[in-house]
Amino acid sequence: MVVAEVLTGIALVQKSVEFIKSNISTANDIRDIASSIDDLFAGEKQTQQARNKKSSGSGLGDQFGVDTVAKEVIDARLAQEKLQEVATLVDLRFGHGTWSGIVAERAKRIQEAKEAAAAERRRIIKEAREFEENMKQCAIVAFVIIAAIGLFVGLFMVILK
Numbered sequence: 444m445v446v447a448e449v450l451t452g453i454a455l456v457q458k459s460v461e462f463i464k465s466n467i468s469t470a471n472d473i474r475d476i477a478s479s480i481d482d483l484f485a486g487e488k489q490t491q492q493a494r495n496k497k498s499s500g501s502g503l504g505d506q507f508g509v510d511t512v513a514k515e516v517i518d519a520r521l522a523q524e525k526l527q528e529v530a531t532l533v534d535l536r537f538g539h540g541t542w543s544g545i546v547a548e549r550a551k552r553i554q555e556a557k558e559a560a561a562a563e564r565r566r567i568i569k570e571a572r573e574f575e576e577n578m579k580q581c582a583i584v585a586f587v588i589i590a591a592i593g594l595f596v597g598l599f600m601v602i603l604k
Contacts, residue, residue: 452493453518455486460525467536473545476533480545483529490522 459482470476494515530542 452486452489452491453522455482455489456522456525457486459483459486460529463529463532467532470536473533473537473541480529480533483526484549487522487526490519494519 459479462479463476463483466476466479473480530546533542533545534540
């Protein structure tokens with residue numbers, strides 16, 4: 444159910460924010476809280492996905508009910524607020540622009556991963572097409588050889604009679 448996924452996302456966001464808040468002042472390096480930042484992004488993503496997902500298993504009342512819609516919208520906004528709160532904490536602790544640098548680098552890596560996956564898909568499709576073309580050529584060669592052998596055997600049979 445969508446609400447359960449939202450709660451999982453929100454719970455992950457809240458857990459991450461609590462950890463970051465309690466450890467930000469003692470963190471010597473951003474690596475000390477990096478896993479919690481990853482969890483924060485994952486929880487926020489889960490919340491957004493749950494909000495945008497069409498619920499196929501639930502009825503129209505559940506899917507479009509004010510209660511469900513309100514929870515999804517409010518949870519998504521809470522996740523955004525928590526994200527902004529952590530952004531402020533990180534910038535205060537490690538200097539202005541640190542958070543935007545983290546977000547930019549994350550976006551860059553996500554884009555690179557998408558591009559690499561697309562290139563891999565294109566490579567696989569190209570190899571499949573080449574294989575298909577090779578199989579067609581082999582089939583044509585095999586047909587020609589079989590036809591030639593059949594013709595040769597037919598002529599040989601005519602000559603022997």
